[in-house]
Amino acid sequence: MRTGGRAVPCGTLGGMRFLNGQRPATDLTYADVFMVPGHSTVGSRLEVDLTTPDRVGTTIPVVVANMTAISGRRMAETIARRGGLAVLPQDIPVDVVAEVVSWVHARHPVYDTAITLAPSSTVGEALSLMTKRAHGIVVVVEGRGEDVVPVGVVTDGACRGVDRFSQLSQVMAEHPLTVPAGTDLPKVFDVLSGERVSAAPVVEGDRLVGVVTRKGALRSTLYTPAVNGEGQLLTSAAVGINGDVAGKATALLAAGVDVLVVDTAHGHQEKAVEAVRAVRSVAGSVPVVAGNVVTAEGTRDLVEAGADVVKVGVGPGAMCTTRMMTGVGRPQFSAVEECAAEARRLGKHVWADGGVRHPRDVALALAAGAANVMVGSWFAGTYESAGDIHDDGSGRLYKESFGMASARAVKARTAQQSGFERARAGLFEEGISSSRMYLDPARPGVEDLVDGIVAGVRSSCTYAGARTIDELHERAVLGVQSAAGYDEGRPLPTSW
Numbered sequence: 492m493r494t495g496g497r498a499v500p501c502g503t504l505g506g507m508r509f510l511n512g513q514r515p516a517t518d519l520t521y522a523d524v525f526m527v528p529g530h531s532t533v534g535s536r537l538e539v540d541l542t543t544p545d546r547v548g549t550t551i552p553v554v555v556a557n558m559t560a561i562s563g564r565r566m567a568e569t570i571a572r573r574g575g576l577a578v579l580p581q582d583i584p585v586d587v588v589a590e591v592v593s594w595v596h597a598r599h600p601v602y603d604t605a606i607t608l609a610p611s612s613t614v615g616e617a618l619s620l621m622t623k624r625a626h627g628i629v630v631v632v633e634g635r636g637e638d639v640v641p642v643g644v645v646t647d648g649a650c651r652g653v654d655r656f657s658q659l660s661q662v663m664a665e666h667p668l669t670v671p672a673g674t675d676l677p678k679v680f681d682v683l684s685g686e687r688v689s690a691a692p693v694v695e696g697d698r699l700v701g702v703v704t705r706k707g708a709l710r711s712t713l714y715t716p717a718v719n720g721e722g723q724l725l726t727s728a729a730v731g732i733n734g735d736v737a738g739k740a741t742a743l744l745a746a747g748v749d750v751l752v753v754d755t756a757h758g759h760q761e762k763a764v765e766a767v768r769a770v771r772s773v774a775g776s777v778p779v780v781a782g783n784v785v786t787a788e789g790t791r792d793l794v795e796a797g798a799d800v801v802k803v804g805v806g807p808g809a810m811c812t813t814r815m816m817t818g819v820g821r822p823q824f825s826a827v828e829e830c831a832a833e834a835r836r837l838g839k840h841v842w843a844d845g846g847v848r849h850p851r852d853v854a855l856a857l858a859a860g861a862a863n864v865m866v867g868s869w870f871a872g873t874y875e876s877a878g879d880i881h882d883d884g885s886g887r888l889y890k891e892s893f894g895m896a897s898a899r900a901v902k903a904r905t906a907q908q909s910g911f912e913r914a915r916a917g918l919f920e921e922g923i924s925s926s927r928m929y930l931d932p933a934r935p936g937v938e939d940l941v942d943g944i945v946a947g948v949r950s951s952c953t954y955a956g957a958r959t960i961d962e963l964h965e966r967a968v969l970g971v972q973s974a975a976g977y978d979e980g981r982p983l984p985t986s987w
């Protein structure tokens with residue numbers, strides 16, 4: 492594609508613009524801006540294709556941030572099944588990453604992994620495992636390993652008011668409804684609805700292969716899993732910029748990692764640029780994502796070092812104290828807009844990283860030009876995040892989250908160093924060590940949050956008249972609003 496004799500990568504004609512051409516003099520963040528509807532020929536939100544233009548393999552623009560309290564194996568499996576990607580943190584030892592990656596690659600692209608226990612297991616064990624996943628059942632099985640046969644199903648309701656030491660054989664529903672693998676998904680939905688069960692084991696012959704819920708069957712008709720060339724659920728892992736970067740990247744590649752992320756707070760430092768070069772030199776065709784930066788210059792340096800995707804965001808994260816500690820950072824909407832424009836000029840892409848609290852923020856990041864959006868803390872308060880679940884005493888469930896530059900994370904990351912070095916590193920904390928992320932009782936699973944994001948973004952696209960993420964960026968018209976303007980957009984749960 493050519494404009495005025497200058498080669499422009501596909502999808503960059505136009506780009507977003509400000510209402511009445513009024514580009515503000517100050518930098519903006521998501522809450523500062525709104526999108527105005529434009530003439531649209533997109534007749535249905537289902538006509539919108541949210542496949543990301545960064546070609547990493549995601550079919551929705553959602554990447555789970557590489558944070559220890561959030562991104563683990565269950566998050567990776569669940570989010571990839573719906574088309575997103577979870578990045579495993581740099582602090583996880585390579586052998587553990589290898590084990591997680593091969594486990595995620597072996598998951599079913601349609602059916603959720605079952606929580607299984609033996610008939611002799613206890614109600615206490617079932618209750619402690621039930622909150623690890625959103626589907627709400629434990630499948631009681633006979634047999635070992637991968638070859639198990641379901642003999643019963645236990646729900647949370649069946650465990651209520653029962654002694655925690657009771658055996659599951661005493662409380663399980665025997666001869667449960669099972670769904671043969673491959674059954675037409677609308678039919679699965681109808682059968683589960685007709686039988687008034689929310690979830691059922693899926694079997695091949697007698698053998699358990701997973702669990703399907705009514706919502707899961709519905710979702711599988713709306714979402715396309717993110718998979719690699721072998722059809723396995725997509726995986727990603729982060730590598731830091733210290734030590735033997737090429738060696739660690741090589742080990743991650745040998746483990747089967749599908750997308751590599753070079754992760755550091757200050758991506759526009761020489762050490763980070765060298766780390767990107769080192770990773771690029773061993774990565775072959777595997778996409779390399781690198782960050783974080785907030786300027787066109789930073790973007791250019793990382794792209795020139797070999798990044799396919801540049802990660803944008805300094806200081807917007809919910810666990811992040813960088814701006815309060817240092818005064819450094821940049822309001823995220825403007826950071827994404829500038830970096831995305833530079834990356835597109837170079838034929839590359841950016842991920843918007845941090846500060847996402849509502850579906851609107853994802854839509855606005857894409858309008859600014861991001862190809863994908865990274866979400867951390869918002870997903871901490873879900874069944875699938877890596878942390879353990881707690882009750883705050885009033886019955887509300889929460890998970891603990893912490894920043895990756897917090898004293899807590901630094902302590903874990905520097906465990907191999909001397910006490911002196913660890914104490915010194917701990918002085919430079921730029922994140923909070925403990926926060927409570929409550930589960931929303933109406934949306935306790937990460938897929939519930941993804942449903943909201945995807946519904947919101949599909950709708951944004953039709954308001955803008957866009958069928959794809961590239962078109963949303965090209966067609967978006969943005970305005971700047973006051974705090975009162977933002978407030979007006981909030982729903983009102985009670986009268987005023």
Ligand SMILES: NC(=O)C1=CN([C@@H]2O[C@H](COP(=O)(O)OP(=O)(O)OC[C@H]3O[C@@H](n4cnc5c(N)ncnc54)[C@H](OP(=O)(O)O)[C@@H]3O)[C@@H](O)[C@H]2O)C=CC1
Nearest residue numbers: 731732754755756757783804805806807811813895896921
């Ligand atoms: N997006 C964001 O706003 C931020 C994200 N984070 C996240 O926290 C985690 C830890 O990252 P990071 O702190 O880079 O740790 P890393 O362990 O990855 O190492 C950072 C390296 O960069 C050097 N460095 C130089 N200047 C800085 C600086 N201003 N801030 C941090 N390091 C600097 C450090 O040296 P030395 O220690 O000797 O100074 C160290 O060698 C990552 O997951 C990162 O993404 C952290 C902060 C901001």
Ligand SMILES: Nc1nc2c(ncn2[C@@H]2O[C@H](COP(=O)(O)O)[C@@H](O)[C@H]2O)c(=O)[nH]1
Nearest residue numbers: 556808809811845846867868894895896922
């Ligand atoms: N300055 C810090 N930034 C951090 C820390 N831990 C994570 N992060 C960044 O935040 C995003 C996720 O943002 P969120 O608003 O969705 O939670 C993550 O990808 C990192 O870039 C930290 O300790 N300090």
Ligand SMILES: [K+]
Nearest residue numbers: 806807808811
């Ligand atoms: K912050």
